[in-house]
Amino acid sequence: MNAPSAIELFHVWDTYARVITGDHMFHRELGAGVHAVLAERFAARPFSVLDLGCGDAATLTGILRAFEVARYRGVDLSEGALAVAKRNLETLGCPFTLQHGNMCEEIAAPAEPVDVLHASYALHHLSRERKEAFFRDAARKLAPGGLFVLIDLVREEGQALDAYHRAYTAWVRATMSSLAPEEHDAVCAHVVQNDFPEPWTALELLANDAGLHARTTLAPHPWHRLMVFEAR
Numbered sequence: 001m002n003a004p005s006a007i008e009l010f011h012v013w014d015t016y017a018r019v020i021t022g023d024h025m026f027h028r029e030l031g032a033g034v035h036a037v038l039a040e041r042f043a044a045r046p047f048s049v050l051d052l053g054c055g056d057a058a059t060l061t062g063i064l065r066a067f068e069v070a071r072y073r074g075v076d077l078s079e080g081a082l083a084v085a086k087r088n089l090e091t092l093g094c095p096f097t098l099q100h101g102n103m104c105e106e107i108a109a110p111a112e113p114v115d116v117l118h119a120s121y122a123l124h125h126l127s128r129e130r131k132e133a134f135f136r137d138a139a140r141k142l143a144p145g146g147l148f149v150l151i152d153l154v155r156e157e158g159q160a161l162d163a164y165h166r167a168y169t170a171w172v173r174a175t176m177s178s179l180a181p182e183e184h185d186a187v188c189a190h191v192v193q194n195d196f197p198e199p200w201t202a203l204e205l206l207a208n209d210a211g212l213h214a215r216t217t218l219a220p221h222p223w224h225r226l227m228v229f230e231a232r
């Protein structure tokens, strides 16, 4: 059997669950921001959700519980994560589908428009070219009045990618106190091999070029940000 890659190691979901429970990536603060945005737009009507890179869907399920969800579709590369997502979504009581696949193919495929396109901590895995295509496809995918709700890592303006990797991995070891040392190693290897975050202004430019504009951004920490886009 091949050794698991760093991306699989990081997606051993009990490690990621500890990252979330410890609020090390600010899911709590960012989730409160998502709740506020959805409450403002969708308190009075049901809405559809497409969740790309849904993982175990644990955080979003908790948020959606307060709303009437017409249908939910989640897409992820990890079958293990989707198995956990299924259990979480069953508690929501809305129709849902889960797809094992690549979010870039999903968003590019012709399908019914959605009210809420959600991608949390997944976009930064894509190259700049793929992010550019993702924003263009996102703009096409939104139903009238729809929102693209993006939570992601962003590097600081002017910060080179390798400087970001050095700073982020040092921060992981210094602050993610609920993880064991070998989990720190796995997370850090994952970051260096798989994370390609852009600065906020680069994401804003990609959104503008795609015909989207940012209506809300929230950054409880410089590298962890909620960005909500809608059609211009």
Ligand SMILES: C[S@@+](CC[C@H](N)C(=O)[O-])C[C@H]1O[C@@H](n2cnc3c(N)ncnc32)[C@H](O)[C@@H]1O
Residues within 6 Å of the ligand: 011, 052, 053, 054, 055, 056, 057, 059, 075, 076, 077, 078, 081, 101, 102, 103, 104, 119, 120, 121, 122, 125
């Ligand atoms: C850090 S987890 C985030 C999970 C969840 N959205 C959250 O915020 O808690 C990133 C997820 O994105 C998925 N992912 C990364 N690249 C992907 C791609 N190209 N297509 C589909 N899923 C992808 C990974 O498998 C993983 O489940």
